[in-house]
Amino acid sequence: MSKTKTKVLIIDDDPKVGWILSEGLSKKFEFVTARDGIEGLQMVTTESPELILLDIKMHGMTGIEVLEKLNKLEERPEVIMVSGHGDTKYVVDSIRLGAAEFVNKPFDVQEVEIHINGVLERSRLRKEVTQLRGELESKSAHSGFIGDSGAMTKVKEIIEQVADSELTVLIRGESGTGKEIVARSLHQQSSRKSKQFVKVNCAAIPRDLLEAELFGYEKGAFTGAHKTKQGRFEIADKGTMFLDEIGDMPLELQSKLLQVLEQQEFVRVGGIQNIKVDVRIICATNRNLEEAISEKVFRDDLFYRLNEITLLLPSLREREGDIPLLLNHFVEKYNEQYEREFSSFSPEVIDQLNRFSWPGNVRQLENMIKQVVVRGDETIIADLIRSASGGSPQRTAGSGEISRVAGSTDTGLVSDTYSLKERIGQIVAREEKALIGEVLQKTNWNRRRAAELLEISYRSLLYKIKDYKLNSIE
Ligand SMILES: Nc1ncnc2c1ncn2[C@@H]1O[C@H](COP(=O)(O)OP(=O)(O)OP(=O)(O)O)[C@@H](O)[C@H]1O
Ligand SMILES: [Mg+2]
Structure with missing residues (x-):
C-alpha cells in the first residue's frame, strides 16, 4: 500500500514537539519542522504542507503574527494552534484569524492525531462542496441554453474560454439563434456576474433618445431634462453592457461608443466632465456589418474594436x-x-x-x-x-x-x-x-x-x- 502520507509542518521553537510527534505518528504523517515563524513561512512555499501545527508563543514572530501572514496567501494550509499554559488569551485572536483547532501543551499524541484527522476531513469536505458549487454554477450558466450538437458544443466551449476575459465579443447569427442567451451566459460565467447585465437594443430606441439613454444627460441639456440622469453605461459600471442590434447604431453615436471602448470614459449629454466606467461590452447583430461598412453606415474602426472575438451562432x-x-x-x-x-x-x-x-x-x-x-x-x-x-x-x-x-x-x-x-x-x-x-x-x-x-x-x-x-x- 503506497499511499502518500499527509505532510504536516510543525512551527515551534521547542524541538521536542517535532520529536514526540514524529516518534508517535510518522507512520501516518510526514512531519517537517521549522524553528521560527520566518522559516515556517518559507517552508509553507517550499514544502506545501496540508496542515500546520503552529506554536503560539515563540521567539521572534508569534504564532498569531504567523497566522496573520498566512492569511495573506491566496490559499493556505489548515492551521492547528499549539498553546502552552497562559496562552488562553490568544485563543480568541486565533479563532478570529481562522485557526481550525487547538491543542494544549503538554499534549497526548493520540489526541493530536484525532485533531489532525478531524481538521483534514473537514477541509476535504469543504473543498468538495466548493468544487460541487462551482460545477453547479457552470452548469446553471449553461442551463436553459440547450444544444449538444457539434456546432453548439463548440459555441459553449468558446463561451467558457472567453467569458471571464475583458475581450469585447461580437455575437452574430440569424434571428432567433440565441444571441441574447449567449450574451447573458457570457456575463453569468464572468467575474462580473454579481454586477449588472444591462441590455440596450439599439434598433428599438429612437436615435434621438439613444445617446441620452446610453450616456445619460445633465439637467437642462435639452427641453424636458429636468434633472440629471445616469446613462446605462454608468448603471453597467463593473458589469456588462449588451448592445443588441449594434448594426443599427447611428453613425454619430458610433464614435462616442468607440471612445468608451478605448478610454473607458465618456461625457453625459450636455455635460463637460469625463465619467470613468469599467464596463465589459458584448454586442450582437444579425446584420451584415461588412456590408454596412462598405456602405459607410458603420465605422470600420469600431467594427475591429468590437470584434475582438466573434461568436457565430449556427442556424x-x-x-x-x-x-x-x-x-x-x-x-x-x-x-x-x-x-x-x-x-x-x-x-x-x-x-x-x-x-x-x-x-x-x-x-x-x-x-x-x-x-x-x-x-x-x-x-x-x-x-x-x-x-x-x-x-x-x-x-x-x-x-x-x-x-x-x-x-x-x-x-x-x-x-x-x-x-x-x-x-x-x-x-x-x-x-x-x-x-x-x-x-x-x-x-x-x-x-x-x-x-x-x-x-x-x-x-x-x-x-x-x-x-x-x-x-x-x-
Ligand atoms: N440554445 C437555446 N436553448 C434554449 N432556448 C434557446 C436557445 N437559443 C435560443 N433560445 C430561445 O429562443 C428565443 C430567441 O433567442 P434570442 O432572443 O437569444 O435570439 P436572438 O439571436 O437574440 O434573436 P434576434 O436576432 O431576433 O434578436 C428565446 O426565447 C430563447 O430563450
Ligand atoms: Mg436578440
Whole structure:
C-alpha cells in the first residue's frame, strides 16, 4: 500500500514537539519542522504542507503574527494552534484569524492525531462542496441554453474560454439563434456576474433618445431634462453592457461608443466632465456589418474594436440532433408555465420538425412548441409548418435553405381554407409581407427610413419584421 502520507509542518521553537510527534505518528504523517515563524513561512512555499501545527508563543514572530501572514496567501494550509499554559488569551485572536483547532501543551499524541484527522476531513469536505458549487454554477450558466450538437458544443466551449476575459465579443447569427442567451451566459460565467447585465437594443430606441439613454444627460441639456440622469453605461459600471442590434447604431453615436471602448470614459449629454466606467461590452447583430461598412453606415474602426472575438451562432438547420433536446426543454418550460401536462411528441411529428428548415430558428421552434403545449395537440404542427413554409411542407424538407423573403412575392402564405375572413387575412398578410420586404430592400434595411416610406411607426415595423420572419441575411 503506497499511499502518500499527509505532510504536516510543525512551527515551534521547542524541538521536542517535532520529536514526540514524529516518534508517535510518522507512520501516518510526514512531519517537517521549522524553528521560527520566518522559516515556517518559507517552508509553507517550499514544502506545501496540508496542515500546520503552529506554536503560539515563540521567539521572534508569534504564532498569531504567523497566522496573520498566512492569511495573506491566496490559499493556505489548515492551521492547528499549539498553546502552552497562559496562552488562553490568544485563543480568541486565533479563532478570529481562522485557526481550525487547538491543542494544549503538554499534549497526548493520540489526541493530536484525532485533531489532525478531524481538521483534514473537514477541509476535504469543504473543498468538495466548493468544487460541487462551482460545477453547479457552470452548469446553471449553461442551463436553459440547450444544444449538444457539434456546432453548439463548440459555441459553449468558446463561451467558457472567453467569458471571464475583458475581450469585447461580437455575437452574430440569424434571428432567433440565441444571441441574447449567449450574451447573458457570457456575463453569468464572468467575474462580473454579481454586477449588472444591462441590455440596450439599439434598433428599438429612437436615435434621438439613444445617446441620452446610453450616456445619460445633465439637467437642462435639452427641453424636458429636468434633472440629471445616469446613462446605462454608468448603471453597467463593473458589469456588462449588451448592445443588441449594434448594426443599427447611428453613425454619430458610433464614435462616442468607440471612445468608451478605448478610454473607458465618456461625457453625459450636455455635460463637460469625463465619467470613468469599467464596463465589459458584448454586442450582437444579425446584420451584415461588412456590408454596412462598405456602405459607410458603420465605422470600420469600431467594427475591429468590437470584434475582438466573434461568436457565430449556427442556424438551427446546422444543429444536427438538437431538435429533440430543444423539444423536451420547451415542453417542460411551457407545461410548467401554463400548468399543462403535455407528454411527448410522436416519431412522425419529430420527423416533420427535423425536416423543416427553421428560418426563424430556435425562436420559431419555441413558438410552435408553446402553441402545441397550450392546446395539448401535436397534430397542429403540420399546419404550423405548412403556413410557416408557404403552403407546402414538402418544400422545405431537408432543403436547408434560408428564408430570404426580402422583396420576394412569396405566395405561400395562403392555405386551402374556404373561410372568407381567413382567406382575406392571408392575402393581406402576403401583400403586406411582400411590400415590407420590397421597401426594406430599397432602403438597404434602413428600418427607420422604411417605416417612414411605409407610413407606419418604427416599432410596428419591427414587430412586422419579426412576425413575417423577414431577415436581411443574403
Ligand atoms: N440554445 C437555446 N436553448 C434554449 N432556448 C434557446 C436557445 N437559443 C435560443 N433560445 C430561445 O429562443 C428565443 C430567441 O433567442 P434570442 O432572443 O437569444 O435570439 P436572438 O439571436 O437574440 O434573436 P434576434 O436576432 O431576433 O434578436 C428565446 O426565447 C430563447 O430563450
Ligand atoms: Mg436578440
